[in-house]
Amino acid sequence: MTTSEQPTAVGADIDTHQTAADAVPTPVGAASRAAASVQAVDASFADFDIRRETVEALAERGIVNPFPIQAMTLPVALAKHDIIGQAKTGTGKTLGFGIPLLEHVVAPGEPGYDELSAPGKPQALVVVPTRELAVQVAGDLAMAAAGRRVRIVQVYGGRAYEPQVEALSRGAEVVVGTPGRMIDLLNQRALILAHARTVVLDEADEMLDLGFLPDVEKLLGATPASRHTMLFSATMPGAIVAMARRYMTQPTHIRAHDPGDDHQTVQNITQVAYRAHALDKLELLARILQARGRGLTIVFARTKRTAAKVAEELTARGFAAGAIHGDLGQGAREQALRAFRHGKVDVLVATDVAARGIDVEDVTHVINYQCPEDEKIYLHRTGRTGRAGNKGTAVTFVDWDDMPRWGLINKALELDIPEPVETYSSSAHVYTDLDVPQGTTGRLPKDRQVRAGLAAEEIEDLGETGKHGGAAGGRGSSGDRHGHPHDDGGRSGGGRGRGGHGRSGRSGDARSGEGRSGEASARSGEGRGESRPKPAHDEAGGPARAVDAATTGADGSSDAAKRRRRRHRRGSGSSSAAPATTD
Template sequence: MWSRAPGPYFRPEENQARYDPHRSPRVASHRRGSTLTTFRDLGILSETAEALEAVGIMSPFPIQEMTLPVALSGSDVIGQAKTGTGKTLGFGLPLLERVTVPADVEAGRAAPEKLTEAPQALVVVPTRELCQQVTNDLLTAGKVRNVRVLAIYGGRAYEPQVEALKKGVDIVVGTPGRLLDLAGQKKLDLSHVRSLVLDEADEMLDLGFLPDVEKIMKMLPPKRQTMLFSATMPGAVIGLARRYMSQPTHISATSPDDEGATVANITQHVFRAHNMDKPELVSRILQADGRGLAMIFCRTKRTAADIAEQLEKRGFASGAVHGDLGQGAREQALRAFRNGKVDVLVCTDVAARGIDVEGVTHVINYQSPEDEKTYLHRVGRTGRAGAKGIAVTLVDWDDIPRWKLINKALDLPFDEPEETYSTSAHLYEILGIPAGTKGILPRADRTRAGLRAEEVEDLGETGGRGRRSAPAAAAPAVVEERAPRTPRQRRRTRNGAPVSADEATAVSQAPAATATAEAPAEPRTPRRRRRTRSAEAVVETVEAPVPAPAAEPEAQAPKAPRRRTRTAKPVEAATEAPATAEAEAEAAPAKAPRRRTRAAAVDTAEVQVPAPAAEAEAPKAPRRRTRTAKTAEAATEAPATAEAAPAKAPRRRTRAAAQSES
């Protein structure tokens, strides 16, 4: 019934001695050529069979039926079967049987010395999605025995994986990169691994993981069981098996009524379509009668993102899975697809292997695959576990040469695809599309919740938003600490440095004029120094206010705004003209600096405000900002006529005055 490739022939009577004592009574009833109908007949533990029966898995598939007796004996196995025929349980059940857990010690099947916290089995897979799929299947089968299975792959934080390894793990499923990283950091102990499985070895070869896989295999104990499973077996994979496997049994499970490369339950259609008409064409195919979940495969990440967006605008509940998305977004789309919130999954070839979702009825190849292996794995996402499915491939005019090579390699009857458009009558007839269907989904049929209904899982990325927002209780404490931050406001003030909060509050509430006399005077003197133009004027400016009484700063305080206006002098001079000769003498020396510089003129007008002459001499320091301070002193000390002194100053500045004096 089932064929087996040439290799070491399986002899039950020779391999029975290799079985553990608790398995031998059940295996003794196995006879070559007999038809095994249940997993219990294959010799697995009753707890494992009970876990499978709880999810409705009763009878084994051909690859499982042929692989389990050989793998349970401890021999190396090369398993080859079509995609969707149950290869995961074909190697997963032997791994679960060979792992020692506390349940085995309680049942008396194993000694306590065999228990260990280090991994006892290792499964290497090429993609993250396949890693999750294998982990879920092993957890389901080992639920009753409480087998600890851990998925290790990139895109997640290291810390949760390292903590899980410290607590203890029985089986590790991971991608080559993260496995090598943790093993190199001494976080992953591979010295107790007794069984190794390489799943989808041909894909690891295509992705360039073969050197990493060889490094991992060198870290394992030399005495171990190695199993290699894949749908296709290139020459490089066979060479790897010869180097690292000991007399492997090559098992190829096929059915007599399933002679093609793909499963017979899959109905395939190939159409020649124009690239600009493909979105409309796909939208109408998705409205075919009996369509359940659908997967659309694209060759590039940009195309996958664009098609998912277009389908969402047309009313379809779609999600995307491709390499440009973060791990959280990829897992969100897959969960929504499995939960039924999204019924169209647009993805690249990262989801072409290992994705086992129940209810996928249609697979659409939006772009032609690269080779025949990719085509087999894409199409294999439907028609799984005996179900029926439909595969539609859209080939553009530029992809005709590539498709002919794929068609010839797989011996398919689609060498010349029929030219098809979104309005072609044969498209509606072949795929069962109702007449009058358009490219936009009617509102009455939009019953799915959509991708946004599925929450994004917090993967615990180091330094990520989810990690910072996790402790929600700490948020109010942070607000309370930030409330009393008045010292920062005190640093911005121009008054001294009040330290206490009471002084800061008093200063902020009081006006600027009521501040202390010393505080405002000290910061103002440097500003006057910067405006002076001679060192002598600076010295006299600093000395002038020192002996002045406390009332002088109050008199000087209103002078500051008057110095800002240059036009205030003429108006004030007309209204406050001196009446006596002594007042004119005091005003005379102020005219000289007014003619020399504009700044001095402004200062002079401001000094004329006080009436007493004694008090007016103290603020004369700003007048000495002129270039010749000695001239100003001579003008103030001259006892002669007050009008002659200011007249000589402007004559010296002109050439005519200099010639008349000479």
């Protein structure tokens, strides 16, 4: 496919007639481009060639004018040109690809449905790195398609296979999910992609980081060569460029930007960093959470243990807090997210991988309880606030040991905070910097404890394959033989723990602790983007999988070997350990 027209740029850079080879990992390619220096888009969705039902569904939710990335993407995507979209998080790209995707889908009862080669088989595929993001994207698509009978099915790990297989068998026009579960369903022939005419890869750089690119390429290989492909990524590393070169046809490169803002961070987020003491962090956090005008707040920690502890401590201090981390079952995780979105809790404590799936527009504050590993994680965390044009505040606590790391983050993002000021909960500048009332203590007064709390949100029985636990505490009880397979959207995060708790939970807590790698860079302890419980057909000789990082120790030795050594040490009255099993 080739581009026949060069659309007018509105609040974005755009490269037309650009091959994937030209899509070098720079902010924009070297090809000619047009750019406009306007931030707001005057056009409305009604001005685009989209269905009246879609325009009305958006208007009912108060969505009338597109953001720049949407205004730039719509005319190109509606013409079925391949797209590489680059935009900072929170710029509204979901509707940018979602509306064209829905426009090209034929729903039951609509003209042409019965003439489809395979009515009821997926016509569009959206691949995302985490289950939380899958839920959010599917929700946005369902909102835009509210006036039609488009069937949107979510598939991701942490839930039982059977309901997802049944939903696909009943018919689906759009499938949204994570790579591992899609591959499993594809191998079981429950997911048929031969008729998927539109494919969207969202957060492609995150899928690269989580090791999903081979799975993504397998999914692309199962779709028609003539498909319409849209790839969205905050950055363009070489592996993403190479994949685009292989699987996309003369993609148009679109990059949304804020005029006058050359920084990577969102311009309307106030950045604050404090050098804090470990023993004073909770008190400092509790006082900051009482700042005037604070709304929904996300507190980020590096480890699951820290996230659970902080949520528990904040609850004890009177705050309506919940946690989302890898030691929780999917039902408990979704309970916490629903309670947060509904305002029953206003503080959500999360680990890094969960950041990708939290999309709530009215988050006013993000607090990094522990310093991020690098500038990319910093951007992912702070990008949870200041979304869709709103203002936000990002506060980072920097330990003494984290000062070198913070220096690299500050330099890479040009934050102009090279030396965070030494700060205690009683420091006067905290009150002035963040508008905290004088005299505030580390406990929320009873007259301000007005939110319903986490318990007010029901927990769903999802028939999940992992652990079941409360959203603010512990690891839950036992799971199936695979343990809890997610660990913050973890691909195999729960591993196949013999007692159902899974290995990687232990890896993220006891082994990684709060050291430099935190949750093993959110990949070993917190797992990858979603789960992949081993389907039965694999045991009968299906294709072998690569060993996940969660099954390998930091020194490169496998957990199986470590279990053998532990059994040998535990053995009583025997000079040799029992043979190790492979689950």
